[in-house]
Amino acid sequence: MELLDEIMLLHKGGKLETTLKNPIRTKEDLSKVYTPGVAEVCQAIAQDQAQAYELTTKKNTVAVVSDGTAVLGLGDIGPRAAMPVMEGKAALFKQFANVDAVPICLDTKGTEEIIAIVKALAPTFGGINLEDISSPRCFEIEKRLRKELDIPVFHDDQHGTAIVVLAGLLNALKVCGKNIKDVKIVVNGIGAAGISVSKMLLHAGAVNLIGVDREGALNRQVAYSRTHWNEYARMTNPCLETGQLSDVIKGADVFIGVSAPDVLKLEDVLNMAKDPIVFAMANPTPEIDPAIAAPHVRVMATGRSDYPNQINNVLCFPGIFRGALDCEATDINDEMKLAAAQAISSVIDAADLHETYIIPDAFDPRVVERIRIAVAEAAFNSGAARKKLLIGANT
Numbered sequence: 206m207e208l209l210d211e212i213m214l215l216h217k218g219g220k221l222e223t224t225l226k227n228p229i230r231t232k233e234d235l236s237k238v239y240t241p242g243v244a245e246v247c248q249a250i251a252q253d254q255a256q257a258y259e260l261t262t263k264k265n266t267v268a269v270v271s272d273g274t275a276v277l278g279l280g281d282i283g284p285r286a287a288m289p290v291m292e293g294k295a296a297l298f299k300q301f302a303n304v305d306a307v308p309i310c311l312d313t314k315g316t317e318e319i320i321a322i323v324k325a326l327a328p329t330f331g332g333i334n335l336e337d338i339s340s341p342r343c344f345e346i347e348k349r350l351r352k353e354l355d356i357p358v359f360h361d362d363q364h365g366t367a368i369v370v371l372a373g374l375l376n377a378l379k380v381c382g383k384n385i386k387d388v389k390i391v392v393n394g395i396g397a398a399g400i401s402v403s404k405m406l407l408h409a410g411a412v413n414l415i416g417v418d419r420e421g422a423l424n425r426q427v428a429y430s431r432t433h434w435n436e437y438a439r440m441t442n443p444c445l446e447t448g449q450l451s452d453v454i455k456g457a458d459v460f461i462g463v464s465a466p467d468v469l470k471l472e473d474v475l476n477m478a479k480d481p482i483v484f485a486m487a488n489p490t491p492e493i494d495p496a497i498a499a500p501h502v503r504v505m506a507t508g509r510s511d512y513p514n515q516i517n518n519v520l521c522f523p524g525i526f527r528g529a530l531d532c533e534a535t536d537i538n539d540e541m542k543l544a545a546a547q548a549i550s551s552v553i554d555a556a557d558l559h560e561t562y563i564i565p566d567a568f569d570p571r572v573v574e575r576i577r578i579a580v581a582e583a584a585f586n587s588g589a590a591r592k593k594l595l596i597g598a599n600t
């Protein structure tokens with residue numbers, strides 16, 4: 206009860222406030238920051254739109270946009286109940302990367318309406334972080350906004366998660382002496398996170414990857430009414446395995462859960478290959494209690510902050526937006542995402558790599574800085590940067 210009281214108290218009145226860079230003390234100050242002085246600044250931007258990056262908060266501000274339909278693993282709890290998570294994301298943007306972030310929870314589930322609202326908001330921001338929007342609507346919303354806006358649009362649950370999973374898995378496989386090309390990987394929960402994670406692992410060389418959702422293993426011999434599953438099934442499950450999670454988990458080297466609480470049983474873990482890797486990432490309650498699984502696996506990771514090996518998109522979104530904002534990027538493309546994953550895994554030296562240290566701590570200051578530099582460089586090399594990042598320049 207004491208912890209719950211403390212948590213509630215921390216949220217009283219919300220977690221964020223606006224502060225001023227320069228105090229307004231006198232009438233003279235007022236006439237500079239407000240009318241009439243501000244009119245000169247407005248005119249400068251009206252004549253040259255690019256000046257918005259120099260003369261407004263656009264340069265350092267992202268919108269964290271949700272419709273409250275897939276909030277953590279809590280499901281469709283609505284825009285008001287989603288706000289503490291979005292405020293939390295904004296707090297982490299500021300804490301870890303000095304990015305100013307504005308949480309925005311929309312009272313609509315309409316794909317077209319969300320697209321239109323975010324497009325109308327875009328002039329204010331240097332980037333858009335989409336959060337906790339359920340699949341499959343999240344795919345269309347992100348695709349259209351990326352195409353139609355000239356600032357980065359990044360669905361954190363898809364790509365932030367995939368980037369951190371790839372970084373953690375590459376290190377976990379090193380610990381186990383296994384190669385991504387040879388291992389059997391089971392991804393449970395083929396929604397926003399599961400699809401993006403699978404695509405990134407296939408891109409990194411995974412071959413025998415099987416996706417499982419409530420209906421069991423996705424298989425290209427079945428026609429799914431969720432049409433995005435048909436494309437997914439064509440890319441995965443090369444041996445056409447069928448059955449439930451408890452069937453296909455047999456002999457698997459890796460389990461990646463982005464689904465629901467307590468769906469992986471101890472018996473399933475015991476049926477995995479030697480030296481199994483389990484990333485049980487559903488929040489707030491993982492697919493298996495780490496206290497139950499850890500004694501029986503080589504590498505155990507969760508999405509939570511209170512166990513070792515936190516595989517959570519918090520390791521990615523502050524740094525990837527820091528890098529994108531610093532080079533005034535127009536997009537966050539595949540090159541930038543891969544650079545971010547490599548930057549995260551590179552933080553851990555080979556000599557320090559260990560079963561309980563496959564991924565750096567969110568508080569490790571090297572994480573954001575390495576991602577920032579790698580992402581800005583990848584943006585520049587792939588044509589997504591408006592300007593080159595001067596290495597050594599402070600944010």
Ligand SMILES: NC(=O)C1=CN([C@@H]2O[C@H](COP(=O)(O)OP(=O)(O)OC[C@H]3O[C@@H](n4cnc5c(N)ncnc54)[C@H](O)[C@@H]3O)[C@@H](O)[C@H]2O)C=CC1
Pocket residue numbers: 275276277278279337338339340361362363366393394395396397398399417418419462463464465468486487488489507508509516517518519
């Ligand atoms: N650790 C991390 O960084 C992250 C963790 N997550 C977690 O992953 C989970 C899914 O998130 P999203 O992909 O954004 O949601 P989503 O709603 O897009 O997808 C969830 C998928 O899981 C499936 N599912 C639900 N119960 C299942 C079960 N018992 N067995 C198999 N599949 C099941 C659903 O049918 C759906 O396809 C949530 O718990 C979320 O907290 C998501 C993003 C990042």
Ligand SMILES: CC(=O)C(=O)O
Pocket residue numbers: 276277278337361362487488508517518519
């Ligand atoms: C971590 C996160 O974004 C989620 O669980 O939805």
Ligand SMILES: [Mg+2]
Pocket residue numbers: 277336337361362
């Ligand atoms: Mg999320």
